[in-house]
Amino acid sequence: MKIKRVFVTAVFVTLAFILSACAMGPRAVGAPGLSADGEMVYVSNKQFVYAVNAKTGTQVWSYPSKASTQIVFYAPPVVNEDGVYVGDLANNFYKLDKATGAELWKFSGAKGWFIGQAAIAMQTIYAPSADHSMYALNINDGSLAWKYETDHQIWSQPLALGDKIIVSSLDHFVHAVDEDGVEVWKTSLNGALVGAPVSNETMDMVFAATIGNSLYGLDASSGDVKWQFDATSGLWATPLYTQENLLVCDEAGKIYSVNPKTGELVWTIETGSKVMGGLLAIEGGFVIVTEDGNVRAYDFERKSPWNVKLTGEIYSTPVKTDENIIVGLMNSEVLLVGINLQGTQVWSFTPGK
């Protein structure tokens, strides 16, 4: 009888161990989050943040040094000359040393995951959280200056626009707050905002895309809707404002060029593939990434000088360094691919190799 009890106990302990191992840690699947400066690319993926040399594709450092089931990164890091700033799914936000990846400070005051990329303006980091708040943190020590609460999760990068911070939340609102975190205006749109708001060079307009198929032009000072453009499917990616062109791509893979002043359609391109990752500005044109692994360049005449087909799926917005375009992949053996501006793949990066 004793043997049986020991056996039953052993079975339960084993089961508890296995199930609790499964239970531990955040349960979420996300696309790798990318950012870059001149020579380096930084990528958040699963349990690590990697710094990769953008010329060679070799890993420079990774954070943390040891994988933990409790720590998962999907928010794209943000970089300045002092450090790399990134949040995780354990509700922590970090500043990492740019050269070594060493942790310089950690903010643990949030109650939700960090899904979206933070923004830097002056000496403040604006970190959007899934706990419905945007946290304004002191860039030097990570201390909380203020937080601004919304009614839903914030997944997109805030936009520092003059003396205002523009942030969109999943409850269909675009919010503008001043440098002290006091609300200046908020405007309700027709759907959740997953992509970040962007602005034009004169900073008098804010462009925001919703998964309710619409692109809006808002007055930056009042939040009033100046115009609304309706696409045929959801707008998941951040719009791109470049060289006086306002571009947006819908989920069905249709690229729209919209007049930024009036919201009128200028032209469209059918990519033929679904798109979530979005658009990247390059000299004389732009690059679009599609879910089925295509990286395609276009000029503003709508001609495509090159297309690279990668093995894997692309859900992340690509980034650009001095020489290369970097693409993050899902369901692929490699995590990153470097493509030069002529459309030739120059390297790939697989963590641990």
Next chain:
Amino acid sequence: MWQTIIVNPFTNVLLAITLVVQNFGVAIILFTILIKLITWPLTTSSMKAAQSMQQLQSDPRYKKIQEKYKNDKEKFAQEQMKLYKELGVKPMGSCLPNLIQLPIIIGLYQSIIKGMAATPYELLNLERIVYSFLDSNKLLPLQNKFLWMDLGQPERLSVFGVQIPVLAIIVVLTTFLQSKLMQPPTTNPNDQGAAFSKAMNLYMPILMGWMAYSLASGLALYFLISNIATIAQYAIMGKVNWKNLFTFGPKPASAPVSSRQNQVKPTKPEPVVIDEDEDDEEEEVEKVGKPSARSMVKQRRPQMKKKK
């Protein structure tokens, strides 16, 4: 296949309920109860079969076989099967309905996870499975606040700055209650099933509590409602052994009132004659326990006629 047949329809039902009640937490509660109602016949069937098995183990003929072939497991198994057949007891009768329920429960669990879409990638995948008659733009993403909880995060209630995992504690208590209240009475102190149940009483609450503590509170809410609904279901069917609540030592042989109705009727103790001649065993077993066996399966097989 699994996604199309089970997870996607479940997720859409969950979303439809959310659309009606405008609250994902309430939708999880209602959906869990709905699934309990749908699987009610399976639970009933499983419970009856388990009860028959339990009763069989206190049957004199079973005990006799057990005693006689304690050193010959193969022969014991053969005789046991004969007895099952004779009494119309289906040894898989309690497992099968549970196995059928398993995909439903897993589907429910997965649909809740899917509904909580926590990243843009997960939300995109959720949006793509929403049926066209549901307005996904109006519905998504789901609001994850419910009472004091963020349904996408492990639950903690802050009381004077102390973070208390209230939901996990309640899940531990309800899992313990569920195990205790549904534990059938046993007359056999060496009963393996009873030993297993005892271990379950101890480990399951800890296991479920740990999962409720560490997983998103939306799932912990599901565990809690599932426990409460199961206890309620058994209580409605009169199968809850309330006396078990106050029993912490070895189990008494007596059965609770609620389950006596289906218990073997106390028959006149007939002499148990164990014939050493194996050829006569079958006949002898039949002779010894027949009245008891009939009374036992009477409710389950009313068409069974008495042999004389």
